Amino acid sequence: MTNDLLKLAVEAHGGLARWNAFRTLEAEMSITGGIWHVKQKPDIFRHVVAAMDTQAQRVELRSFTTPDRHFLFTPGRIAVKSTDGRILESRDNPRSSFAGHSQQTPWDDLHAAYFCSYALWTYFSTPFLYTYQGVVTEELSPWRENGEQWRRLKVTFPDSIDTHSREQVSYFGPDGLLRRHDYTVDIMGGATGANYASNYREFDGIIVPSTRRVFARDADGQKIDEPLLVAIDVGTVSFR
Numbered sequence: 001m002t003n004d005l006l007k008l009a010v011e012a013h014g015g016l017a018r019w020n021a022f023r024t025l026e027a028e029m030s031i032t033g034g035i036w037h038v039k040q041k042p043d044i045f046r047h048v049v050a051a052m053d054t055q056a057q058r059v060e061l062r063s064f065t066t067p068d069r070h071f072l073f074t075p076g077r078i079a080v081k082s083t084d085g086r087i088l089e090s091r092d093n094p095r096s097s098f099a100g101h102s103q104q105t106p107w108d109d110l111h112a113a114y115f116c117s118y119a120l121w122t123y124f125s126t127p128f129l130y131t132y133q134g135v136v137t138e139e140l141s142p143w144r145e146n147g148e149q150w151r152r153l154k155v156t157f158p159d160s161i162d163t164h165s166r167e168q169v170s171y172f173g174p175d176g177l178l179r180r181h182d183y184t185v186d187i188m189g190g191a192t193g194a195n196y197a198s199n200y201r202e203f204d205g206i207i208v209p210s211t212r213r214v215f216a217r218d219a220d221g222q223k224i225d226e227p228l229l230v231a232i233d234v235g236t237v238s239f240r
Contacts, residue, residue: 005139005151005172009127012176014206019054019128022204022239026051027124031116033214033230039107050120054128054239057162059117071109073117075162078110095162098187105189115187118162123195123212123232126170126178127153134158143171143221150179164193178209182217192217193229203237210234 010016031045047064061071069088072079079090091097094114107115122129130137130153140152150171157163164183171180181195194217197209214230215223 003137003139003153005153006127006130006137008176009153009170009172009178010131012172012207013127013178014202016128016131018205022054022206024051024240025054025124025237026240027120027234027237029232029234031230031232034227035103035214035229036112038104039112041107041109041112044109044112045116048116050117050124052121052124054125057118057121059121061113061117066109071113071117073114073121075160078114078117080109080113095187101187102189103191119164122163123181123197124208124237126181127172129161130155130170132161134160140169145171145180148173148179177207182221194221194223195230196223201234201237204239206237206239208234208237 026049028049030047036042036044043065045063049062051060052058057075059073061073068083069080070083072081077090077092078094080088082088089110091110094110097111129135135158136156138154140154143150143152150173153170153172155168155170157166164185168181168183170178173179177200178197181197183193185191185193193214195212195214197212199209199211200207201210210233212230212232213228215225216229217223
């Protein structure tokens, strides 16, 4: 890690050695917010368990809304499988299925699962993800918000990682913990996101925000307070 801000952030969240000691992260949470109503999937992830590979993009979503069906995400594929492991439905190259979508375009279950899977993997892997091969970081000028000065890290992802957009910006407080995460959502017509992380808790030596709130942002980078687009409330997290 040549970037001193990235080093500060990684240490604040538990350290790379601790993170690399695990291969699987499992989190139980509630995911709600206005975007799910717009997409006509208001309760699909209201109570969900996500099992994620910490080193590679692989996510299994188990939604209590559809307990007999699990979603399995890997780059280039999203699938629905039964509880006994049979593949019921799948979509290769799922990102292409969003071509022409706007913020208002309704989603089917596979659209929703693809979006949710890569987003959660990005969120729960931050900032450790920023040390992975092919990810480029650069510190930007600081930002003042909520009475604090936050240091900003521009992150550029390689094509091999499915995420909201190639370029994203993370804001870290004086303690090195993530405060805010900005991006545009390419598969949603370039909608803006300002994702606020708070209520940090420690799980197995890793420091995780148990609350996330996502809003749109204006051309000056200021949060647009209404509507609340996505709310993520984390109950438990375990690593193994």
